Amino acid sequence: MAAALALGGCSLWPFHKKPRAEEVPVEATAADGSAPAVVEPQVTRRTVKTPKIKSSNFEIGPYIGTYSAEDFGVNPVLGARLVYHISEDFFSQAMIGHTTVGRTSYERLSGGAQLLTDSQRKLTYYSLDFGYNLLPGEVFAGRRRAFNSALYVTGGVGATHFAGDNRFTVAIGAGYRMLLNDWLAAHFDVRDSIFDIDLLGSNKTTHNLETGLGVTVFF
Amino acid sequence: MRKVLNLASLLILATAAGLAQAAESTRRFDREAGHYVDVAVADPYLELHTGPGRGYPVFRVVPRGEHVEILFRRTDWFKVRDEYDREGWAFRDSMQETLLASGEKLPLEDLSHRDFDLYPWESGVQSGNFGGGNVNSLYVAYSLNANLAAQFEVAQTLGHAANGEIALLGLTHAPRPDWRVAPFLELGTGAVRIQPKATIITPPQRTEQIAYYGAGVKWYVSHRFLFRGDYRSYVLFTRRDSNEDRNEWKVGFAFFF
Numbered sequence: 001m002a003a004a005l006a007l008g009g010c011s012l013w014p015f016h017k018k019p020r021a022e023e024v025p026v027e028a029t030a031a032d033g034s035a036p037a038v039v040e041p042q043v044t045r046r047t048v049k050t051p052k053i054k055s056s057n058f059e060i061g062p063y064i065g066t067y068s069a070e071d072f073g074v075n076p077v078l079g080a081r082l083v084y085h086i087s088e089d090f091f092s093q094a095m096i097g098h099t100t101v102g103r104t105s106y107e108r109l110s111g112g113a114q115l116l117t118d119s120q121r122k123l124t125y126y127s128l129d130f131g132y133n134l135l136p137g138e139v140f141a142g143r144r145r146a147f148n149s150a151l152y153v154t155g156g157v158g159a160t161h162f163a164g165d166n167r168f169t170v171a172i173g174a175g176y177r178m179l180l181n182d183w184l185a186a187h188f189d190v191r192d193s194i195f196d197i198d199l200l201g202s203n204k205t206t207h208n209l210e211t212g213l214g215v216t217v218f219f
Numbered sequence: 220m221r222k223v224l225n226l227a228s229l230l231i232l233a234t235a236a237g238l239a240q241a242a243e244s245t246r247r248f249d250r251e252a253g254h255y256v257d258v259a260v261a262d263p264y265l266e267l268h269t270g271p272g273r274g275y276p277v278f279r280v281v282p283r284g285e286h287v288e289i290l291f292r293r294t295d296w297f298k299v300r301d302e303y304d305r306e307g308w309a310f311r312d313s314m315q316e317t318l319l320a321s322g323e324k325l326p327l328e329d330l331s332h333r334d335f336d337l338y339p340w341e342s343g344v345q346s347g348n349f350g351g352g353n354v355n356s357l358y359v360a361y362s363l364n365a366n367l368a369a370q371f372e373v374a375q376t377l378g379h380a381a382n383g384e385i386a387l388l389g390l391t392h393a394p395r396p397d398w399r400v401a402p403f404l405e406l407g408t409g410a411v412r413i414q415p416k417a418t419i420i421t422p423p424q425r426t427e428q429i430a431y432y433g434a435g436v437k438w439y440v441s442h443r444f445l446f447r448g449d450y451r452s453y454v455l456f457t458r459r460d461s462n463e464d465r466n467e468w469k470v471g472f473a474f475f476f
Contacts, residue, residue: 005254013354051256051326053256054292056293057292057293057294086443087441092474113296128344128355136270136275138269146269148271149381157353159377166375180296183454206354
């Protein structure tokens with residue numbers, strides 16, 4: 001009886017050790033390797049890879065328009081542009097355009113006199129511009145459709161190859177961009193290309209106004 | 220009979236509606252599974268704007284716990300699609316607080332300084348004055364480490380007496396690239412083709428070797444964008460008795476990628 005009590009006491013007495021008694025079997029099973037231990041999880045670690053998110057900050061596309069070469073009339077121009085959007089406000093762009101200029105009033109009136117040869121009448125320019133989206137907004141077409149748009153201003157430098165020479169050119173402009181969807185945009189631009197020309201002996205600054213209508217693809 | 224037909228059509232309609240709804244719910248997020256990055260909103264809500272800019276109105280909020288797919292990124296804005304197929308634009312600061320399936324925050328690069336490991340390339344354009352004439356240049360640089368970068372540059376000089384084209388290979392060294400306004404030293408060499416301008420007798424065009432040393436400063440204005448200014452001293456190794464010297468300054472902008 002006393003032995004039974006002692007045994008019972010033994011098993012009952014250390015009440016405070018009860019919680020530990022529950023942990024023991026877990027450790028025991030872990031020790032025989034029959035079940036995974038708490039401290040050594042056999043879960044294969046997930047390989048964390050940096051997610052690849054496609055970015056779409058570039059725009060490329062052609063444009064057509066008119067180029068008014070000072071003294072040489074208004075002529076159709078064909079060009080292309082590459083745009084990089086730096087932030088929601090700023091962008092940089094490279095433009096290249098080509099036109100063939102007409103004849104001056106003097107050439108027309110004098111009959112046979114030619115100031116330029118045919119190859120000198122070809123005008124090619126490039127321009128490296130910095131742009132600012134002055135008025136970003138939306139165009140509402142009907143009740144259900146809205147297109148993102150922006151009125152922007154640009155300023156830049158470049159060169160114009162005209163009348164047998166490369167001429168340093170400063171170009172300022174303003175344009176309107178409307179995004180038809182996530183990747184297609186329509187542009188309307190007005191630009192003034194300013195360069196010096198010494199065709200008639202003395203140097204003079206010319207303003208050459210250009211309008212263009214274009215499309216671009218974002219990528 | 221008519222009653223039966225009515226009931227039947229009603230049943231068909233109800234089933235169709237049910238099926239449509241079921242299709243809707245199963246379509247949640249298994250379209251193009253794995254094609255886009257899927258993140259869960261961890262902030263109280265994620266605001267979706269109608270366009271990629273701060274001025275575009277917020278037209279929907281995605282509550283905490285819901286998922287969005289990231290379709291693509293434009294500048295600091297992310298086009299996302301929510302669980303109900305609605306698409307909108309979320310700003311990078313709020314996207315940074317979303318969680319990937321692994322439970323980690325969406326890792327986006329730090330805005331505060333340039334990460335040379337992530338974006339080793341830099342490209343920019345500059346314009347200025349080269350020996351009295353105008354110069355336009357375009358360069359591409361590759362960071363060899365945080366301080367040193369190799370640079371390839373093409374430039375067009377447009378002067379009163381001559382035009383020219385220059386191609387250059389150089390090295391730039393920035394002692395403190397972590398500064399927001401970081402000065403650098405540079406050294407390089409290349410070739411120049413000079414086309415003299417003359418109305419009566421045109422001297423032949425010539426190609427000469429050219430070398431330069433100089434200094435400049437880069438101003439990291441915003442995320443991936445900087446202004447850069449250079450001042451250089453050039454030596455033209457001519458085939459004549461004496462070499463020619465030119466000084467150049469130019470300013471421009473660049474971005475890294």
